[in-house]
Amino acid sequence: MTDFKTLADLVGHHARTRPHAIALTFEAGPALPEQQRSFLQLHENGLALARALQGLGIRRGDAIALVMANHPEFVEAMVAAAHLGAVLVPIDARAQGDRLAALIDRTHCVGVIAADYAAAALAQIRPRATHLRWVVRVVSGELAADAPRACEALDYAQLLARHTQAGLPSAHFTPVDPDDPMQILFTSGTTGEPKGIVVTHRRFVDTAALAASAFGYTDDDRLYSGLSLTHANAQLVTLGAALRLGIACVMSRRFTKSRLWEIVRRHRCTAFTLLGGMTTAVYCEPPSPGDRDHVVRFVVAAGMPQAIWRDFEQRFGIHVLEFYGTAEGGLTVNPFGKGPIGSIGRPHPAFSVRIVAEDGSDAPVGTPGELAFRPASGAPFDIAYFEDPQASQTKGKDGWLWTGDIVRADAQGWLYFEHRRGHGIRRNGEFIDPAQIEKAIADTGLVRDAFVFGTAAASGAPGERDVVAAVVPHRVDLDLSVLHARLRETLSKNALPGRLMAIEAIPKTASEKPLARVLEEWLRDGTVATVFEAPSA
Secondary structure, three states: OOOOOOHHHHHHHHHHHOOOOEEEEEEOOOOOOOEEEEHHHHHHHHHHHHHHHHHOOOOOOOEEEEEOOOOHHHHHHHHHHHHHOOEEEEEOOOOOHHHHHHHHHHOOEEEEEEEHHHHHHHHHHHHHOOOOOEEEEEOOOOOOOOOOOOOOOEEHHHHHHHOOOOOOOOOOOOOOOOOOEEEEEEOOOOOOOOOEEEEEHHHHHHHHHHHHHHOOOOOOOOEEEOOOOOOHHHHHHHHHHHHHHOOOEEEEOOOOOOOHHHHHHHOOOOEEEEEHHHHHHHHHOOOOHHHHOOOOOEEEEEOOOHHHHHHHHHHHOOEEEEEEEEOOEEEEEEOOOOOOOOOOEEEOOOEEEEEEOOOOOEOOOOOOEEEEEEEOOOOOOOOOEOOOHHHHHHHOHHHOEEEEEEEEEOOOOOEEEEEEOOOOOEEOOEEOOHHHHHHHHHHOOOEEEEEEEEEEOOOOOOOOEEEEEEEEEOOOOOOHHHHHHHHHOOOOOOOOOOEEEEOOOOOEOOOOOEOHHHHHHHHHHOOOOEEEEOOOO
16 A cells, blocks of 8 residues: 555645546435535645645644534635644534633634534634634535525635635645644543644544554445544544545545445445444334345444344344544554454454553453553554643553553453443442343333433442443333333343433434533532432342
């Protein structure tokens, strides 16, 4: 494989060798037209946008926020920034108020490229963004043509058009150092405040190549993802890998479990990605005669619950390729047909791993401990959080990447995820598997989605957690006591949730990870009106 220094180099290569092949297809639901980009269009639009941003004063090292769901303009901005050496700050389009203001101001963004549906939130915080000089608006098609504009902004399409006219002089871009920052990618924030990971150009293209080979994608594959491009999974496991190989990539503007199989069927996608919470939601959908009507070879899953793994494969007629990785780095892979069900795989040959017990020693086989990665070469793991040297040092202590995740290994070296440090559900001295409970809930056929989490034990026992299940009922009038009675028929007493909470939708991050901390807040402040408390034994 050819080595590339930046995403712009990679796209430029494909624009020369396969200019009219479709690189990207973005679908935004049945009411809006699909948008496509060939490799040549992606290259030319990236160049035009780079010229436009240069005209707006953007120089190497300047930060630009991207506030939008999945649009082709997102990827064009990635290419443009790679030409200029600008630093992108992808932000979940649902962010608003203090969170949005903090992300933009904390990273010193001088410009924002935002979808029009994020304009109102931007208008509210713009006076607090002290470095912000301009906003560029992307028309989404989701708002009425005559909708009032929430803030003063330049129009993306017009800006691009002005810099794609024939006869424009060639723009001069200062060569970009591949070890310069490409973007500040924020962590999901499921267990605390998000941290900004500094991702270099080299790391992006190298990790994209690693993903392409590790997951066994071929030149005949067509990849799909509904995950947000503000997250490392969509950027690297799907988009980056597809661009690295020069194969087609299909993305939804937002994830939709109800249309998942229709989308991959229509676009003849052969592989797609799911994270744990998404898997449960898809499994909760009622069985359909069309469940196997597709050409998908395999699903690249991170967190496929062991409880539904085999049923998922059989119902949908696909293989599951399970992997583990963090936005900071590290990779384990369980190729389908090779590793045991429930395992997150073995370390990729590019990495060495340790499983570290509480006392700092290496945990014996079968004993849980914290997973740590280091490059197989023995070089120290390079971790950089934006303007947070203390967190960077802690995460990369002694040259290892400390994941904060508890795993165990079997005698053959296959790894099994246990829980996030400090977030396991231990009840009466026994660790509870939330996936088993979620499967039991899904199998009742009464809910559209479910998420099981732990709260501090009412008994006050140190380290103990009470089990709570958040459910999205098919019918708003679901009697939660009926659901609880059904669960008593299949779950052990220790695994039976002490509380059920009915909600309209489970709050999730941009990467579709359920937000347990938000659900806990809802329980504490009484936000959830429908809560069933199981009678004490």
